[in-house]
Amino acid sequence: MKRGTRFAYHLCRLLLGGVFFYAGVVKVADPAAFARQVGAYRILPVQGAILVAATLPYVEALAGGLLLVNRKVRPAALVAGALTLVFMAVLVSLLLRGLQIDCGCFNALGKAGTGPSLALLRDTGLLLLAIATYRLRGKLT
């Protein structure tokens, strides 16, 4: 196994894991604030927004944590990639409806506002990282 592949694998894994772990942890503290942001997307009813706000940060943190500690990397990258695809679909729906709201990706209070276009660009990067992590992990075994 080339050292370059191994290096690229760890880099992708740590970046992806770090982003997901951070995104999950910052939203765990205040589910009510995050639920309001989910509600602002105008896709789910209030109960749906609360369910998402109650569970999504934990899934993000769990997948991110596994990637960081290099355990169950391919399943965790799959979860991260699938979540990113869902986020991208939601962001596209925001753009189509002309809603300029903070994506609520990292900050439940929406202080560091990120519009849908920038968030979509960032999610494209995350999706590529997830694919790269998944594939490189396959090459290592």
Added chain:
Amino acid sequence: MSAETRRILLEAAIILLLGVVLGLSVNYRLVLRTFQDARIPPPWSLSSSTVTARWPAPVDLPAVRQLLKKGAVPIDARRRDLFRRGHLPGARSFPLGQADRWMATFHREFTPATPLVVYCSGGGCPDAFELAARLLKEGYRDVRVFEGGFPAWRDAHLPVAGGAP
């Protein structure tokens, strides 16, 4: 599908499930309360103590009508100009942006036991929730959010005060 792919899919599903279970375990009170408030008919029969102290309970149109009949006060969290164009009969204008300015006046006018129904432009607009959460923090015990907001009220052809019919 190879055995390896099946294993990865299964483990991914387990990660997802674990995250969901963990999140629901930590936030079970918030989730239960929200679903109970939406499910138990009629919501207006709930005593103030069962209404959440931290999270405003969402209510739908039929529940709002019953609450208003029982004397709940509709609170309009939209901007003042939207309020002028039309609002729920008997509603008080309390734009979220002016919450700091008007809270003291609001306290003088309404006791903490007053049942309040906060609404905005519906469709998940966050202002009603923001204001309702703020009112709960300010000590109001019975605060609910009318999810459909003014559009749901108007579209049901219910009487509208102010503005053109």
